[in-house]
Amino acid sequence: MLNEVLFYILSALILVSALVLISARRPIDAALSFIVTLVSIAALFALQGSSFLFATQIIIYAGAILALILFIIMFLNIQDKNLPDEPHKKRDITFSTLAVLPFTVVLISLINKSPLVDQALPYDLFGGIKDIGSVIFNDYLLVFELISILLLVSLIGAVSLAKEDKDVK
Amino acid sequence: MLSNYLTLSVILFSIGIIGVLSRKNIIVIYMSIELLLNAVNISLVAISNTLQSNEGQVIVLMIIAIAAAEAALFMALFVVLFRNKRSLDADIFNLLGEKNAS
Amino acid sequence: MFGLPAIIIILAVPVFTALFILLLGTTKYYSKKIGYRLTVITLLILVYLLSADLSTAHSTLLFKELFNEMLIYDTYSTLFILLFILGTFLSLSIGKSYIYKSDIFTPESFSLILFSLFGMILLAMTNELLSAFIALEIASLSVYVLVGIHHHSLRASEAFFKYLLLGSFAGSFYLLGLMLIYAQVGSTHFNQIAMFMYTHPISEIYLIVAGGLLLMITIMFKIAAMPFGAWVLDVYEGASLPITAFMAGTFKIAIFAIALRLFIGIFAQIKDFYDPLIVASAILTLVSGSLLAMVQTNIKRMLAASSIVHSGYLLIGLSSIGEIGTYATQSILFYLIAYFISATGALGILAYISNGVEKEISYDSLKGLGRQHPFLSAALTVFMLSLAGFPSTIGFLGKFYIFTSAIEAGYTLLALLGILAAFVSIYYYFKVISMLYFYEAEGEKVVYGEAYSFLFIMLSSVAVLWGGIGTGLVSFMPGANAITDITHLVIESLYIFSN
């Protein structure tokens, strides 16, 4: 029961902060509310007992990626005058909501029709670092290796795009 | 119940889509895309929990890594775009559209 | 274990060469020539190693224990891998002129091309949803960067921006779909998904149907099917020409490698659901592609728009699969081969003409080329004829197969629309030909460099003709019938039960 309540509180937090994210004018505000979202999601992971993902979510997402975003915002020194004018933001949000609505409604109704509806979550403690590690290295070794190459590619890409060229000639 | 988690995912996903569609600021658009990935993650962990298998969590881990990879490129994108035009307005980058084609 | 050593090398070599070029690039020993040559030689080695496996129908699970049955090496993947390698090779060979003259090709770009190739190779071999996505991401991210590698150019960086943004957006649909399928099946392996659907009634697999739909969105985005393909014109235009050729010719095939595996393998049972959607998308794609292609004045944009139309033809083939199975699949494979040579050749010629400078090639700038460069113009004419689907080119046979398979599947009206689109396409392709031959030259005769690129332009135009006449006159040069034979083996290999 407590779990249910906690779930609803966290969901509310997630959704509200997400809404703030997409409607905030300044990117720094959006980033800060994004942190709330991410931490709430991490809490949701913790609620389900997956301790490793909880930690990962906090460290990588809330820590690394968001720090990167904030760093970029600072680094580029985006002033308010650099921000785009968005006079029709409210209208845009309304229309896009209308555009997305069919998708959302149909998908939710499908979810509620499927046999998964009444599966309860055990809320056991599971997904420790050891279990996950053994799954990664037994079943998902290929994916793990591929991820390393993916990161390498993005690293090369980011460096070659963002660097000031002195040697390119 | 699992369906609650899935529903939450879908709603969060929709919010992300709305963010992508309605905002002009590229950084906000980027964060909306991250929101999409997080929406998927929520459900995956829940499913993994119901099935009592760790596969779902591994997938989440991989998605986080993918997000990181995309993040790196997006950061580079911000730098490149801001250096070129001193702005991060998605709508001013329409040099290539049909409007200017001829 | 069929051809195992070769395939290990094929997986490892691109990555190692890419890393080697990257490291060499930081030293003073590096020059563009070395980077280019290393890449091309690597590709040649790969072609040599692989081509033998095309002669039989085979299917093996690669490193079954180690990789948890995630990689499958069959004739299907062999054909696709060979096409990727050949496509990359052809794009680079024809683009040599451009690459040498322009200063945007850094060591990183060569290694990114190889990484992208690696991603595509895995995409053709993968047997599982998550690894498929990551393979796709490896290929895509590399291409995103390649599009924007000229980051001082406003156009290139804008193309990069659009491609990256929309690509990641589309990619998240795939992940949502993956999540829904995983929720229902509890696994992401193709076999298990198919097995699950086989053992459960339709009412219990709603989420799989929805998930499949979401996967389809990503696929349609990548192959530029409308309404998901609006990015194509802008991105193709913004990218440098050899990269455009690479994207249009090679990368598009890679998406079909996974799409066909999904539609023949997993979703065969519920494909009836998807067929009306594919048909609708095909119609939309054909119509908007034709409309857009007709009004272009920039030839690169015209080719980009016409590549949308070609996706439409392929979607026609895709929609016919459910009804008649292998013939439609064969026709798609044949069309892919036909399209890849013609498109790579046509864009390659543009790269050759533009001489390494980022300039717009309008129709007017081709005027009088027929007199100044008869062979180049002849080759361009051949490619245009093939793209328009004129008889005695390989493009004609491709279209012929696609349309007949659609008619056999009962989509007569759709086939008619396709024929109509092909008819309209004559308008914009022949405009190019008329510019070549019916106008006087405006400028001085330009001398283009790199006989090597020229050689490959000529070779591919001969291949286009040869494939269209389809002959086994000379036994060591396979023609259209050989392609048909191979596609047969390829499909056969998909139904081999792999142990």
Add this chain to the structure above:
Amino acid sequence: MPLDILLNILLLAPFFSALFIAIIALAQPSSPKIIYSILAIFAPLLSAFLALILIYENYFNGIDIHSEIFTWLSVSAFHIPFSLHLDALSSLMLLFVAPVGFLIHVYALGYMKDDSSYPRFFALFNLFMFFMFLLVLGDNPIMMFLGWEGVGLSSYALISFYYEDAKNVAAGNKAFILNRIGDFGFLSALMLLFISIGEYGFSFSTIELHLHEMSAERINLIAALLFVGAMGKSAQFPLYVWLPDAMAGPTPVSALIHAATMVTAGVYMLARFSDLYAMSESVSLFIAYIGAFSALIAALMASREFDIKKILAYSTMSQLGYMFMAEGLGAYSFAIFHVFTHAFFKALLFMGAGAIIMSLHHEQDIRKMGGLRKSLPMLFIMMLIASLSISAIAPLNGFFSKDAIMGHIFASDAYIIYGIALFTSILTAFYMFRMLFFVFYGEEKIKAVAVSKTMIIPIALLAVGVILSGFLNVPSSFGGSESISIWLNLPDIREFLDHTTEFTLIGLNTFFIFVAIFVAYLKYGSATATREDVDKYRYQKIISNKFYIDELYHILFVKPLYKMSKGFDVYINHKIIDSSIHRTIALYYYIASYYRLIYDGSVRLYALFMVFGLSGLFIYLYFALEAM
């Protein structure tokens, strides 16, 4: 090497030769002539050599060579292989097509040596050879049709070779259009054939097996339509008018390929379908009458013609008439044998005529020639041999083939046809010697230049052929074994005359021929002859004007067609079709100009389209699942 590979090489050598010549000429227009010459001569030499080997195998070892090159079309049940087949009939055709083709090439080297379009000529010429081989060797009617069209096309290009002169282009067009009329018949026949028995496969042998499954009416219709095709290609009445005009090509080489090689395609085609014609007697008889009539009018026109090439063209038409007479009366192997002998003496005549024209600085009017007997003695002897042969004087080859045909006609009780044939035969001797006396007797009017060796040697070789080739099919009455007729094994109707009748007929024929020659001598050759040929009588005038057929055609077909086309052009084409096409394009542009606005380059808009697509898909999904 396996024989089928040799067969492929034989077919493809001229094709590649043509291709290479074209490529070299395009890439490096200033290449030395010797390159073209080598390329041009090598392919036919190779083909001729291979042809002899393959024919040897077929004749002595009885091997039919089959080579399936690739599947040309395969759409479900519709299966057309691209395959070659060499049997006795095609062997015999090859036996003259390949060597004579080679000799013509050698001759052309000399004849064309100063022409600026040297490579174009040889490229087209080799292409012609390729299509001719394809026609003869094709294993199914579709392939035959391909070759049929191909020879038409390349001959069109050769007739209009000197396209600077509008007259030549008009001649080319005429040939092409009249051939198209014939092709229409051919093609309709093939379609009918395919509809009727196409499901069993479409090679000649399978067609033969299933012929009896068709109704008699349909067989008659197909036979008649096929013959329409043959009429066009083989210049029979009424589709013959293109042949004299076709002499506009490079004198006389292209004339030669039309007259000695290509025109026999119709005869060959009828022989190929001989099983069909054997089942259709009425059409066959009609063919015989058409043949007889064509032979007669051609001979009449030839006797009043002054252009040396046109005389030969008419004589070709006349000889083709004999072949059709034979085929119409069921003597297919005699017809084919006449094709064979005809190729030799006609080639010889054309080459000789060409040499004469060349040595007289492109003079073609026989009235302006004369006395060449002294300056060109070799040529005179060879022309004499050929003229004797075409007049059917023993023991030259023309005698054996023509006499066999005449004997057969008589034995078939077709006395009207026999009368025409006999009269034509006499006329033939007359007009041939008329030409000979005009050219070689009398006083020398233009000084002749010596003829080059590359032209004389092929002529001499052909003369040997003319003398010897008749002995291949010596009739039984002369103690021969008719080995060619047996080899060909066509469904001949054999009628035997007793030897006395036969010898009487031969004697009669020969006597009249000698009379005709003598008359011709008196009129044109002797010292007292006036050598003037003005139209004194009304009939002569009619003949000189070619029976006004051309004019008739002009009034009947060309003018109304022209007027109709003009009407179509103005009213339908311009006012309806053109403007509607323009309107469609304008409308299309109009739509596109608005449609393109939604691709204005805004990335959010593109994302919006994707979301529309997404929502659309899910709305569909909802209803589709509801409907389940």
